[in-house]
Amino acid sequence: MTPEHFDWLFKTLRDSNLFNDFDDAQVREWMDWMEHRVFAEGDLVITEGEPGDWFMVVYRGKINVMKKKWPFGKNVVGHLSPGEFFGEISLFTGKPRTATLVVEQRLECFMMYKNSFYKLLDASPSFRQQIESWVHQHSN
Numbered sequence: 691m692t693p694e695h696f697d698w699l700f701k702t703l704r705d706s707n708l709f710n711d712f713d714d715a716q717v718r719e720w721m722d723w724m725e726h727r728v729f730a731e732g733d734l735v736i737t738e739g740e741p742g743d744w745f746m747v748v749y750r751g752k753i754n755v756m757k758k759k760w761p762f763g764k765n766v767v768g769h770l771s772p773g774e775f776f777g778e779i780s781l782f783t784g785k786p787r788t789a790t791l792v793v794e795q796r797l798e799c800f801m802m803y804k805n806s807f808y809k810l811l812d813a814s815p816s817f818r819q820q821i822e823s824w825v826h827q828h829s830n
Contacts, residue, residue, distance in 0.1 A: 691721070691724075691726060695726060695749070695800070696721065698749065699721055699724070699747065699749070699800055700717060700718070700721060702747060702773050703717050703720065703721070703747070704717055705773075706773075706775070707824070708775075708778065708821075708824050711820050712817075712820065716814075716817060719810065720802070720810065721800075723802050723806035723807075723809075723810060724747075724800040724801060724802045725800065725801055725802075726749075726798065726799075726800055726801075727746070727798070727799050727800070727801045728796070728797065728798050728799075729751075729793045729796070729797040729799070730793065730796060730797075731793055731794065731795060731796055732792065732793060733792070733793045733797070734790070734791075734792055735753060735791040735792065735793060735797070736776075736777070736787050736789075736790065736791045737787065737790050738756070738757065738758055738786075738787055738788060738789050738790045739786045739787060740786060740787050741780070741784070741786060741787075742777055742779075742780025742781045742784075742785070742786070742787055742804075743781065743803060743804040744777055744781065744801050744802060744803045744804060744807075745775060745776065745777030745778040745780075745781050745801070745802055745807070746775060746776060746777055746799040746800065746801045746802075747773075747774075747775040747799060747800045748770050748771060748772050748773065748774050748775065748776075748797065748798075748799050749772060749798040749799050749800060750772055750796070750797070750798040751772070751793065751794075751795045751796050751797035751798060751799075752769055752770070752771055752793075752794040752795040752797070753769060753770040753771075753791045753792065753793055753794060753797060754766050754768075754769060754791065754792045754793075754794050755767050755768040755769060755770060755789045755790075755791055756789060756790040756791070756792060757788075757789055757790070758790075764790060767789070769794070770791070776791065778821075778825065779825055781804055781807055782807075782821060782822070782825045783825065
């Protein structure tokens with residue numbers, strides 16, 4: 691992670707509601723487990739209904755959020771832009787993804803995989819409790 695990436699990600703996580711109650715050391719610990727990823731325009735990032743095994747924070751680019759349209763097809767229902775994140779609820783609850791995400795503009799993001807996520811939660815009961823509380827508030 692470059693110093694520019696580090697500074698941006700640290701500020702973004704500190705400013706997000708998910709990390710409000712975390713101290714700087716906890717945020718840095720999360721950052722240590724995240725990796726920088728790049729996706730091209732048109733890439734399928736996740737598919738509605740699949741299991742969640744990672745979450746991401748958008749650094750640069752734009753993603754179309756699409757939902758299934760009955761009886762077939764998909765509708766664009768929103769967009770994700772820099773500073774927004776996705777996948778944390780599915781990752782924590784084990785519920786399937788609720789939307790399909792397709793890259794509209796070249797995407798750079800920071801990703802954390804499920805095994806790293808759970809290592810962090812297992813290492814700190816208070817950390818787990820904060821995440822559980824946040825997910826409960828935002829998944830209902």
